[in-house]
Amino acid sequence: MTNMSDGRRADSVRRRERVLKALDTMLRSDADITVSALARAARVDRTFLYRHCDLLRRVHAAAAASPQEGRIAAVSRASLQTDLANALERNKCLATQVRQLEKRLSEALGEAAWAESGLGRQPTPTNFSDASPCWNRTSPTSKVSSMNVTMNWRLPERPTEN
Numbered sequence: 001m002t003n004m005s006d007g008r009r010a011d012s013v014r015r016r017e018r019v020l021k022a023l024d025t026m027l028r029s030d031a032d033i034t035v036s037a038l039a040r041a042a043r044v045d046r047t048f049l050y051r052h053c054d055l056l057r058r059v060h061a062a063a064a065a066s067p068q069e070g071r072i073a074a075v076s077r078a079s080l081q082t083d084l085a086n087a088l089e090r091n092k093c094l095a096t097q098v099r100q101l102e103k104r105l106s107e108a109l110g111e112a113a114w115a116e117s118g119l120g121r122q123p124t125p126t127n128f129s130d131a132s133p134c135w136n137r138t139s140p141t142s143k144v145s146s147m148n149v150t151m152n153w154r155l156p157e158r159p160t161e162n
Helices: 002-028 035-042 046-051 053-064 077-117 140-154
Strands: none
Touching: 002 035, 002 046, 002 053, 035 046, 035 053, 046 053
């Protein structure tokens, strides 16, 4: 049995040397370093790399390492994830800005429509605070109904025409 075990160990040592040589070659070239690419280049199965944790750590370290001087940087997964996170954050900021601008536009259009209606100055909560105790409610319908009540209260009574 020792001959068979020795043969397996020798084969494992040869594969390990091929992996290390292929990794060194990939580090010098512009090749993308992945487990699959390294296994192909070293002519070993991917499971060989996964069974040898030290080799797998080297592959991951080489893939995450910054490129050498003078080499064009390859786009890494981490940089793409960072770009995506930044884009999503920028999108949130822009969505907030759009909501604020829409609110301002709506207020400006409402004021312009009120001014064109000829009903006088636009009512504000301070105009009706003493006349209507319902004004401070948060419901839009309560505000409208309290404005209606207050407007009717301010109108002088007219004699009915027969």
